[in-house]
Structure formats: C-alpha cells, structure tokens
Amino acid sequence: MKSLVEYHNMDFDLIGQGEPQRVQTGVVSANFFDVLGVKPLLGRTFIPADEEHGAPALLVFSYEYWKRNYGGDPKWSAARFG
Numbered sequence: 337m338k339s340l341v342e343y344h345n346m347d348f349d350l351i352g353q354g355e356p357q358r359v360q361t362g363v364v365s366a367n368f369f370d371v372l373g374v375k376p377l378l379g380r381t382f383i384p385a386d387e388e389h390g391a392p393a394l395l396v397f398s399y400e401y402w403k404r405n406y407g408g409d410p411k412w413s414a415a416r417f418g
Contacts, residue, residue: 339371350395353415357405369396379413 342365349356369381377399386394397405397412406412 341365341368341371343368378410
C-alpha cells in the first residue's frame with residue numbers, strides 16, 4: 337500500500353454567511369486531495385497543520401456547490417465561516 341487516506345460523511349450547518357445552510361460533507365485527511373492528484377481551482381487544499389488539535393476548520397467546496405451557491409465568485413476561496 338502506497339498511501340492511506342481518511343474519508344467519512346457528515347452533515348452540518350454552515351454558518352457565518354447569511355442564513356445557516358445544512359450541507360452534506362466529506363470529512364477527509366490532510367493528504368486526501370494529494371493522494372487523488374486533485375488540485376483546487378482557487379485557494380488551497382489541506383496541509384498537515386490543518387489536522388492539529390485546535391486548528392480552524394477548512395472547507396473545500398465542490399465546483400458545483402461554489403457555482404450554485406456563490407455564483408463562482410473567487411472571493412469565496414478565502415471566506416471565513418463561523
């Protein structure tokens with residue numbers, strides 16, 4: 337085995353930008369996107385420090401979600417949610 341990643345589904349409420357929105361997510365390990373060879377269109381994926389205790393949560397939107405909910409506006413690649 338060359339690499340191992342973590343993935344599990346989770347629903348949560350996305351808050352901090354207007355009305356709370358219930359979203360379905362995939363919670364993944366920091367190396368998830370690197371192992372799959374996936375690069376973000378904007379922003380960044382995860383780094384090992386993102387897995388440290390107390391690190392702020394980081395969101396990576398799917399392209400479809402970003403276009404549908406934020407109109408493809410690049411400012412959302414650095415937005416903070418509560």
